Amino acid sequence: MTANDNRRVIAVADPAALAEAAADRVLARIEANSGRVAICLTGGSSPRQLYQLLATDAYRSRIPWQRVHWFIGDERFVPADDPLNNMGMARALFLDSCAPAANIHPIPTATADPTDPDRCAALYERELQSFYGADTLDQARPLFDLVLMGVGPDGHTASLFPGDPALDETARWVVGVPRANVEPFVPRVTLTLPILASCREMLFEIAGAEKHAILTRLLARENLPATCARSTGETVWLLDRDALPEDFGGR
């Protein structure tokens, strides 16, 4: 599968504007598909405001919850009720109060062998393949309508860390990552690049002065995981003013 080389950069004023722009894009992707919709969420702190917004009446009342399915692009290998659990955060902020339980698809860290993230990865791979209805991807029929992404200080995205063999995976859909490169230092489970790429839109949310240094490197197209993550459809980088490099037009 070839990923599309174009990425669109959209700069907004601050984290509140960023969450609103992201929520509008989530809605637009849902509205563009009159059938079953699949959205792949992300962890970390960046999507918190977006998730809170989706639970507010302005958005909640416009989402056809019965036909939208929610997945997660990577997970910390901790139990579902651990505060570090990515899907746990999304559930607490909007899914549990808005979405039917059957439409929430967490990475099953609890049911898998607690010492083996790869076993957990294999279970989630099967769940994704059964949802998709095939075990190979067809570029004309993307797995996800929307994939949300964040960026870490080392340029990682999902749980794909610089130099990790998981970055080169082309066969498996989901893999275990025994060692994280940044906090929290717990093993991870992550979707691989070709699977994350199988979407109509990949949407990065990057905000705050602490993202300024890594964003400067990414915009210069340094070879880092977040630069390699692209959709086969549209790739959008939603940035706020504090994260932008000084010489970025429109700052």
Ligand code: 6PG
């Ligand atoms: C995770 C994430 C990870 C995250 C980035 C950005 O499990 O930590 O999915 O890829 O998106 O590290 O994290 P922040 O949003 O907290 O900066």
